[in-house]
Amino acid sequence: MRVDTTGSKKGQSIIxxxxxxxxxxVFLPALLMGLVSSRxxxxxxxxxxxxxxxxxxxxxxxxxxxENSWSQIANNGTYHPVISGNTWSLAxxxxxxxxxxxxxxxxxxxxxxxxSISSSGNIDPSTKKTVVTVSWSGPILSSVxxxxxxxxxxxxxxxxxxxxxxxxxxxxxxxAVTTTNGGExxxxxxxxxxxxxxxxxxxxxxxxxxxxxxxxxxIEGKAFAGTGDNAAGVSFANISITDTNPPQASAVGxxxxxxxxxxxxxSSYAYLGTDNNAxxxxxxxxxxxxxxxxEEIGYFNAPGNGNGNSVFVLGNxxxxxxxxKLYTFDLSSKSGSRSQLGVTTLAGEGEKVFxxxxxxxxxxxxxxxxxxxxxxxxxxxxxxxVGQASVNGGDGKDVYVNSSATRAYLVTSASAAQRExxxxxxxxxxxxxxxxxxFEASGMNPKGVTLVTGNKAITVGTGGEEYQxxxxxxxxxxxxxxxxxxxxxxxxMSSVSETDGxxxxxxxxxxxxxxxxxxxxxxxxxYAMSGTYESATYAYPSTSSPQQISLNRFIANIAKPAxxxxxxxxxxxxxxxxxCSGAAFTYVGPDGTGSTYYTPGNDTAISAxxxxxxxGSLKNPSSCIRYKVSxxxxxxxxxxVFYDMTxxxxx
Numbered sequence: 001m002r003v004d005t006t007g008s009k010k011g012q013s014i015i016x017x018x019x020x021x022x023x024x025x026v027f028l029p030a031l032l033m034g035l036v037s038s039r040x041x042x043x044x045x046x047x048x049x050x051x052x053x054x055x056x057x058x059x060x061x062x063x064x065x066x067e068n069s070w071s072q073i074a075n076n077g078t079y080h081p082v083i084s085g086n087t088w089s090l091a092x093x094x095x096x097x098x099x100x101x102x103x104x105x106x107x108x109x110x111x112x113x114x115x116s117i118s119s120s121g122n123i124d125p126s127t128k129k130t131v132v133t134v135s136w137s138g139p140i141l142s143s144v145x146x147x148x149x150x151x152x153x154x155x156x157x158x159x160x161x162x163x164x165x166x167x168x169x170x171x172x173x174x175x176a177v178t179t180t181n182g183g184e185x186x187x188x189x190x191x192x193x194x195x196x197x198x199x200x201x202x203x204x205x206x207x208x209x210x211x212x213x214x215x216x217x218x219i220e221g222k223a224f225a226g227t228g229d230n231a232a233g234v235s236f237a238n239i240s241i242t243d244t245n246p247p248q249a250s251a252v253g254x255x256x257x258x259x260x261x262x263x264x265x266x267s268s269y270a271y272l273g274t275d276n277n278a279x280x281x282x283x284x285x286x287x288x289x290x291x292x293x294x295e296e297i298g299y300f301n302a303p304g305n306g307n308g309n310s311v312f313v314l315g316n317x318x319x320x321x322x323x324x325k326l327y328t329f330d331l332s333s334k335s336g337s338r339s340q341l342g343v344t345t346l347a348g349e350g351e352k353v354f355x356x357x358x359x360x361x362x363x364x365x366x367x368x369x370x371x372x373x374x375x376x377x378x379x380x381x382x383x384x385x386v387g388q389a390s391v392n393g394g395d396g397k398d399v400y401v402n403s404s405a406t407r408a409y410l411v412t413s414a415s416a417a418q419r420e421x422x423x424x425x426x427x428x429x430x431x432x433x434x435x436x437x438x439f440e441a442s443g444m445n446p447k448g449v450t451l452v453t454g455n456k457a458i459t460v461g462t463g464g465e466e467y468q469x470x471x472x473x474x475x476x477x478x479x480x481x482x483x484x485x486x487x488x489x490x491x492x493m494s495s496v497s498e499t500d501g502x503x504x505x506x507x508x509x510x511x512x513x514x515x516x517x518x519x520x521x522x523x524x525x526x527y528a529m530s531g532t533y534e535s536a537t538y539a540y541p542s543t544s545s546p547q548q549i550s551l552n553r554f555i556a557n558i559a560k561p562a563x564x565x566x567x568x569x570x571x572x573x574x575x576x577x578x579x580c581s582g583a584a585f586t587y588v589g590p591d592g593t594g595s596t597y598y599t600p601g602n603d604t605a606i607s608a609x610x611x612x613x614x615x616g617s618l619k620n621p622s623s624c625i626r627y628k629v630s631x632x633x634x635x636x637x638x639x640x641v642f643y644d645m646t647x648x649x650x651x
Contacts, residue, residue, distance in 0.1 A: 174531030193520030216492035224265030273308030321350025363396035370396035525636020
């Protein structure tokens with residue numbers, strides 16, 4: 001049987017045609033779009049490559065500018081790179097380059113308390129954020145950008161102190177430069193003396209008189225001597241003492257007219273206790289001298305016909321013992337007759353008065369009550385006896401009270417059966433005050449007592465060993481630790497601890513040709529207890545033409561033996577009239593105040609980063625820089641050592 005397939009073939013062809021048209025309608029647009037996109041993508045790729053080239057060029061320009069001059073990077077704003085001579089510089093605003101827009105945006109960088117970059121905190125003036133952007137509009141609106149953080153680190157340099165020449169350019173206070181390791185700073189001598197090993201090696205001087213020197217008081221740089229225990233000769237000598245080691249003394253002026261019983265001195269005035277019944281206290285102005293002579297400018301006349309046995313001055317109030325009376329008188333002015341403020345009756349003749357705060361302590365010439373404590377009102381008008389001490393000794397001769405007014409050191413006249421030196425507890429003022437400890441002077445008849453450094457006391461007098469040093473480390477059993485035989489006797493004594501660490505006792509003796517003697521004291525050992533070194537001023541390129549620099553870090557190499565300490569502070573300042581020479585420096589520690597210090601991380605170094613701040617005492621960046629080292633020791637035979645200092649900075 002024969003089948004006709006013509007019709008089915010025709011139908012199949014129509015279906016195939018329809019399918020072909022359908023497929024073409026699907027793929028042809030995609031193909032055409034691909035061809036178009038391929039062409040546009042190629043153009044966009046070329047644009048991006050050109051933009052990236054411009055971006056890299058700008059990045060390199062910024063780095064070159066930073067290396068040449070940080071000042072162009074330091075200012076915030078929008079810029080674009082330009083060729084200037086044979087290098088790059090920055091010009092304001094964005095620029096158009098061959099259809100591209102290029103910009104460099106410079107902005108501040110903040111750091112948190114740990115120094116990390118953050119969105120807030122302190123501005124770091126030595127770091128800047130730069131954002132370089134290149135944008136274009138066709139065939140598609142696009143851009144490329146990069147972010148960088150730039151610092152001044154590319155030009156690092158350092159100030160270094162390490163030699164004898166470096167350190168000698170600074171300022172040394174109780175410190176010294178040695179060359180054991182090529183140049184280092186150590187504590188200065190500060191007094192080699194040892195209270196327990198006194199000697200008379202320092203030259204004595206002859207006081208201008210023909211009478212007997214019997215009273216002495218000293219302050220730093222001066223001593224005041226009463227030179228008239230009888231009516232012959234001058235009454236007073238003002239002695240100048242140099243701040244050298246050893247010191248030198250010389251009489252710079254005298255006063256005459258009265259027999260002198262006691263003396264008290266200040267920087268500008270001297271007060272003499274005399275035997276003149278109309279002028280028991282005479283006031284001398286030490287700033288007025290004619291032909292080597294001083295003149296009387298004021299006086300105090302106590303009621304009756306007495307003598308000024310002892311005198312003491314505290315502020316505007318004068319104190320005087322006269323027989324069994326303690327007087328106070330007005331010193332708000334020094335000239336003319338000074339008015340009486342108050343008076344009280346004592347248990348016996350007042351041999352010596354010593355005042356601390358609102359209390360006067362009086363050594364009494366009595367074998368039953370040797371010390372009395374008198375409360376004094378602030379205006380000096382009311383005197384009230386509140387306490388006393390009866391020691392197992394002779395009559396009271398002299399008293400010295402420590403600065404905290406907790407101990408009174410009392411000496412009494414010589415006794416074959418009793419002791420002569422007593423420590424009295426005066427931490428409480430009222431009532432009968434107890435004796436803590438006592439010491440036998442072994443034949444000396446005491447005339448004076450003083451307290452010195454190192455927990456020692458000195459008593460002087462006539463007979464026996466006339467100069468005795470007493471160790472007070474065990475108050476209940478004071479013991480002798482040194483002394484001198486001065487056959488002519490010691491009539492007066494005073495002691496001074498100088499600000500540079502030197503310590504001396506001054507005595508006046510019965511030797512008619514060398515009455516005034518100086519004895520070096522101290523706890524013994526080689527070094528001062530404390531000292532400082534202040535560096536010279538540093539600036540780039542010089543102190544006379546300083547530029548602002550960024551301070552990065554410092555390191556100081558040190559040695560810190562046991563019992564010693566070393567620490568430092570930093571200071572920066574702005575130039576004055578374009579120079580660091582007149583700049584004012586304030587030294588501060590890590591918290592920006594003068595009460596803190598940079599301290600060793602170990603026994604060999606002190607190091608830290610300079611803080612970043614545009615305000616306060618330590619500005620960074622800055623133009624003028626210094627540092628200050630503080631050295632101290634509790635062992636006079638040991639010293640910390642400051643070997644060198646390196647300050648790293650960036651231009």
